[in-house]
């Protein structure tokens with residue numbers, strides 16, 4: 001028991017506290033991104049080591065740390081593909097195939113990189129529709145530049161024929177961009193470079209421990225196979241070793257190595273976890289996702305899952321009317337159970353309405369969240385108790401309750417009726433008489 005506890009505490013330390021500490025040291029934090037390289041040898045060493053580790057994890061040959069986010073990595077990767085195709089005299093290739101199950105940033109990045117997006121259908125199990133893919137490839141083979149694949153997809157499905165898909169694209173002169181933001185489900189188990197992909201971005205602020213709440217800085221480095229390496233980003237101020245700026249795709253962010261000040265977090269995380277620890281984290285992340293699906297099965301419809309399991313990436317609404325949840329490796333079983341109990345409680349509240357036991361308009365589900373002001377108001381005329389409104393499940397108690405500051409707001413109304421909250425110019429104007437007096 002004690003050892004389990006110690007292990008948990010240790011894991012927590014590894015996952016959150018220890019890797020972040022070094023970025024507060026002035027040796028890391030107070031260096032200008034444009035200092036002469038001989039004044040930042042430590043950083044250069046860190047880049048080299050992190051590059052080696054990330055190449056090992058992904059199966060790629062070279063990493064560029066210039067992109068600051070996943071989406072920027074996508075743009076950089078596609079620009080590298082474009083530069084590569086141009087160098088072969090194939091500048092007319094501009095079609096980018098993207099399955100419906102891709103992350104929303106994919107088509108946006110392809111558009112920005114000057115490519116023409118063609119959407120590939122998915123089948124009822126969430127897999128890429130191979131018949132449709134083959135038809136599209138056939139139709140566009142003369143102008144095929146790339147295919148972007150989110151793997152596992154935004155539906156949480158590991159495409160079983162990922163290898164065949166990569167091969168098909170290559171046979172028809174295209175390059176494969178594998179969106180690597182969902183590496184939580186792969187690190188230590190399998191590598192994009194081995195499926196046949198040419199380039200991927202990694203979200204270090206998702207998979208490699210950089211905290212990313214509240215819009216903090218991120219890092220979306222890209223890994224590439226050797227043939228794309230000459231085209232990686234360069235920089236006009238800082239000469240980057242091993243990048244030939246006359247072939248490079250150009251520059252995609254202000255600093256040569258992006259938000260390098262946060263890279264010590266990922267470096268430390270990888271070194272502290274070691275290869276066994278990283279693999280274990282991946283296994284736990286997949287197990288947690290499947291555990292949660294199992295506990296909710298029968299109460300909620302699980303939309304997609306592969307034959308041998310799935311891994312829901314991030315928490316979002318990829319399909320209208322669904323919620324996708326990624327528990328990750330960081331939550332322990334008790335926390336996941338609490339979360340499942342909350343979801344099951346919500347399902348129960350839905351059932352009460354379905355079965356006519358609760359008013360369809362005024363009910364705990366639609367009136368939630370209940371703020372302290374709402375609960376303590378002297379006129380309470382709802383068909384459920386104040387106690388239920390405040391403490392719907394046994395683990396929500398006065399000592400632990402987190403009170404929402406506001407009750408439900410009508411998001412859709414707000415989205416559709418934009419209101420300018422900034423005062424008009426006249427509000428800043430002083431009265432005419434005052435102006436005359438002060439001039």
Ligand SMILES: *Cc1c(COP(=O)(O)O)cnc(C)c1O
Pocket residue numbers: 068069070071072103105150179181182203218220313314
């Ligand atoms: C998060 C995510 C992205 C975009 O990454 P940002 O850092 O938010 O730009 C792209 N693809 C997938 C699959 C993601 O989950």
Ligand SMILES: *[C@@H]1O[C@H](CO)[C@@H](O)[C@H](O)[C@H]1NC(C)=O
Pocket residue numbers: 244245246247
């Ligand atoms: C950089 O690339 C250009 C164009 O391919 C080539 O002519 C030049 O020799 C390269 N320079 C170096 C230093 O490799």
